[in-house]
Amino acid sequence: MSYGYTGKILHVNLSKSELEIEEPDEQFYRTYMGGSAMGMHYVLKETPVGVDPFSPDNVLALCTGILTGTPISGQSRLTSVAKSPLTGCIGDAQGGGYFPAEMKFSGFDAVIIKGRSPKPVYLWLHHGEAELCDASHLWGLTTGDAEDKLKEELDDKRIEVLQIGPAGENLVRYSALISMSNRANGRTGMGAVMGSKNLKAVVVRGKMKPAIANPEKFKELQKLAKANLEPTGMDGFGKYGTPGVCSPQHRAGGLPTYNFNSGNFDKHEEIDGHKLYNEHLRGHEKDDQNRFGRDTCFSCSIKCKRVAQIDEGPFKTEAKYGGPEYETLATFGSYCGISDMDAIIHANALCNMYGMDTISCGATIAWAMECWEEGKLTMKDTGGIELKYGNAEAMVKITEMIAKREGFGEILAEGSKKAAEIIGRGTEEYLITSKGQEAPAHMPQVKRSLSVIYAANPFGADHESSEHDPGYKAYPERMKEIGLTNPQEKLALNKEMMRFAMITQHLSSAVDSISVCAFIFGASFQLYTPEQLVQAINAVMGWNVDMEEILEVGERRLNMLRAFNSREGVGRESDTLPKKMFKRPLKGGRSDGYVLNEEEWEAALEDYYRLCDWDVETGHPSLKKMESLGLGWVVAENNVLSEVIN
Amino acid sequence: MGPLVDFLPDSDKGKATMILNNDSTITDMLDKLQIKRKVVVAVNGDEEKGLDHVLSDGDEVLVFTVISGG
Numbered sequence: 001m002s003y004g005y006t007g008k009i010l011h012v013n014l015s016k017s018e019l020e021i022e023e024p025d026e027q028f029y030r031t032y033m034g035g036s037a038m039g040m041h042y043v044l045k046e047t048p049v050g051v052d053p054f055s056p057d058n059v060l061a062l063c064t065g066i067l068t069g070t071p072i073s074g075q076s077r078l079t080s081v082a083k084s085p086l087t088g089c090i091g092d093a094q095g096g097g098y099f100p101a102e103m104k105f106s107g108f109d110a111v112i113i114k115g116r117s118p119k120p121v122y123l124w125l126h127h128g129e130a131e132l133c134d135a136s137h138l139w140g141l142t143t144g145d146a147e148d149k150l151k152e153e154l155d156d157k158r159i160e161v162l163q164i165g166p167a168g169e170n171l172v173r174y175s176a177l178i179s180m181s182n183r184a185n186g187r188t189g190m191g192a193v194m195g196s197k198n199l200k201a202v203v204v205r206g207k208m209k210p211a212i213a214n215p216e217k218f219k220e221l222q223k224l225a226k227a228n229l230e231p232t233g234m235d236g237f238g239k240y241g242t243p244g245v246c247s248p249q250h251r252a253g254g255l256p257t258y259n260f261n262s263g264n265f266d267k268h269e270e271i272d273g274h275k276l277y278n279e280h281l282r283g284h285e286k287d288d289q290n291r292f293g294r295d296t297c298f299s300c301s302i303k304c305k306r307v308a309q310i311d312e313g314p315f316k317t318e319a320k321y322g323g324p325e326y327e328t329l330a331t332f333g334s335y336c337g338i339s340d341m342d343a344i345i346h347a348n349a350l351c352n353m354y355g356m357d358t359i360s361c362g363a364t365i366a367w368a369m370e371c372w373e374e375g376k377l378t379m380k381d382t383g384g385i386e387l388k389y390g391n392a393e394a395m396v397k398i399t400e401m402i403a404k405r406e407g408f409g410e411i412l413a414e415g416s417k418k419a420a421e422i423i424g425r426g427t428e429e430y431l432i433t434s435k436g437q438e439a440p441a442h443m444p445q446v447k448r449s450l451s452v453i454y455a456a457n458p459f460g461a462d463h464e465s466s467e468h469d470p471g472y473k474a475y476p477e478r479m480k481e482i483g484l485t486n487p488q489e490k491l492a493l494n495k496e497m498m499r500f501a502m503i504t505q506h507l508s509s510a511v512d513s514i515s516v517c518a519f520i521f522g523a524s525f526q527l528y529t530p531e532q533l534v535q536a537i538n539a540v541m542g543w544n545v546d547m548e549e550i551l552e553v554g555e556r557r558l559n560m561l562r563a564f565n566s567r568e569g570v571g572r573e574s575d576t577l578p579k580k581m582f583k584r585p586l587k588g589g590r591s592d593g594y595v596l597n598e599e600e601w602e603a604a605l606e607d608y609y610r611l612c613d614w615d616v617e618t619g620h621p622s623l624k625k626m627e628s629l630g631l632g633w634v635v636a637e638n639n640v641l642s643e644v645i646n
Numbered sequence: 647m648g649p650l651v652d653f654l655p656d657s658d659k660g661k662a663t664m665i666l667n668n669d670s671t672i673t674d675m676l677d678k679l680q681i682k683r684k685v686v687v688a689v690n691g692d693e694e695k696g697l698d699h700v701l702s703d704g705d706e707v708l709v710f711t712v713i714s715g716g
Contacts, residue, residue, distance in 0.1 A: 230682060230683070231682055231683055231684075232683060232684070233649060233683035233684065233711055235649075236649020236650070236652065236683075236711070237649060237711075239649060239652075240649050244649050244711075245711070247660060248710045248711065251708055251710070252708075252710060269660075273649075274651060468712075470686050470693075470710070470712045471712050473686070474684050474685070474686050474712045475684060475712070489694060490693050490694065524684075524712060525684065525711070525712050590691065
């Protein structure tokens with residue numbers, strides 16, 4: 001009998017309306033564990049080299065992991081991978097909620113999708129069965145409306161829906177996959193890939209709960225969640241959610257402001273988690289936010305998700321579209337010089353309704369605002385919208401125009417890098433992208449190890465791909481569990497910080513493959529320690545994995561992502577940071593004057609490559625490394641890779 | 647303001663003035679606030695002070711939680 005996983009992977013060919021179930025052996029699950037690594041197995045095997053991201057041949061994998069659906073905090077996560085229409089490199093996005101667990105209960109670990117349906121369809125997975133259903137009547141609906149309609153039609157309020165909104169249908173390059181109308185597999189445009197396939201949604205329902213090999217040990221870990229709550233501070237994290245870090249980021253000089261030109265936002269308190277909790281969450285009038293203003297994922301005790309509601313006024317917002325995370329408060333807020341909380345809540349809801357990544361959307365608008373301030377954009381370009389910093393009404397208006405590809409929104413829907421190519425006039429000077437993906441709200445000038453991770457990460461700038469610098473010194477006991485015992489001074493960008501970056505990247509990469517939450521399992525502040533992640537896997541699976549094996553799964557997935565880019569002709573030349581991070585010192589606050597030194601940074605990048613066993617000149621993984629990770633087949637099965645990897 | 651504000655006795659937008667005994671350390675200050683979780687502390691902007699650093703009259707101490715995501 002198998003534990004944890006269902007043992008069934010569904011292959012969907014939308015062009016031929018064919019569904020086929022594969023049943024891999026246990027070794028497959030132990031090698032990849034799920035999530036991103038499992039998805040990459042199929043993407044590397046089945047996606048042709050040089051594929052257009054909107055081609056029917058671009059394979060989209062939606063994968064849960066070995067712990068998904070077991071009753072423990074942080075396990076209900078799903079990872080999507082495919083070639084990204086935003087970056088032209090590999091795309092990867094994780095999301096939580098109730099959908100991932102329910103997909104497991106429906107009888108499937110993963111869905112591998114290729115082809116393009118001649119008409120809109122949705123995939124209906126229920127009680128071990130799979131079918132494609134007509135979705136013509138759902139096309140064009142917002143996520144909330146489509147979900148309501150599906151629940152009504154299927155006469156079941158407990159279905160879970162992972163879907164694209166109108167933005168995905170319109171191929172907005174940073175459109176997202178949305179579940180529960182407020183959870184997002186946000187980054188790298190996976191919604192646009194699904195939209196290009198005429199696949200509106202995946203709908204799931206089932207009761208096939210995963211078996212647990214060692215229930216006694218599993219119970220111990222469940223109890224630990226309560227014991228760990230206060231010492232880790234996760235109780236406060238649950239209360240204020242990720243928005244609770246807005247003001248601390250400002251005080252540390254690391255709250256990206258005015259399109260990353262400062263780490264200091266004077267109005268930080270207006271967009272902070274306290275303000276959101278006390279004045280905006282549903283139930284705040286009667287001090288009942290804990291009941292009505294917080295939400296959670298399947299079986300998670302933290303309840304970090306926000307539920308905001310605005311009953312009247314120009315930014316009227318329904319509670320079903322959730323509330324903003326820290327990243328969203330920063331990108332639509334401080335990035336744009338905006339402190340109007342209602343406007344940010346509404347922009348967040350628009351992204352969830354239409355299905356867009358709030359990070360790329362807010363950051364693209366912030367880039368356009370800087371272009372405006374610098375005189376590179378005028379009313380003529382924007383169709384009469386005054387796109388200056390601080391203009392909340394303009395920000396909200398342009399967000400909706402992007403989703404609909406209306407007016408100037410048509411250009412911004414391409415993402416800031418492609419928009420800069422279209423507009424020209426030196427607007428690329430203001431980009432904050434790596435590999436064409438807009439930077440999230442953690443500043444590489446302040447957390448220096450992130451400067452290399454943002455650049456070298458195979459799917460573009462990302463803040464969840466490694467631990468951040470302060471964690472090394474603050475969590476010595478946990479860092480020791482993964483072999484890190486030599487914390488460095490603030491702002492250090494030396495070999496030891498590259499070792500910290502790489503090892504914690506391997507752990508984060510494992511987290512995204514096991515497909516668990518980065519706030520629950522990780523190397524620093526999280527609810528569970530790295531060692532407790534190992535224990536959770538062994539309790540569920542009946543295996544005897546150790547930390548080394550877990551880190552190797554993470555390293556395996558990282559090299560799979562990297563090898564995908566290598567075969568697409570993407571190597572070291574694309575491992576870059578926005579020019580402004582080297583040229584323009586930050587202004588104001590605790591990070592006043594901070595700027596990266598290009599020479600020091602290039603040396604650090606090369607140290608990182610050497611630690612990874614990647615070629616310093618090309619940035620490609622070595623054949624020796626690939627083979628040591630059991631990935632010799634990736635190179636052997638691909639002529640292009642055989643030429644570039646040696 | 648982060649979750650730590652809830653630990654301040656008379657919080658005023660995330661700031662409070664504290665009276666400590668002579669030779670009190672950062673650990674003593676955190677104990678008085680009943681902050682048991684892991685934090686990063688900066689004394690007058692300097693993040694390199696250890697938890698056994700002795701505070702002086704007039705020191706400004708910033709206390710951060712460490713969250714690497716969002």
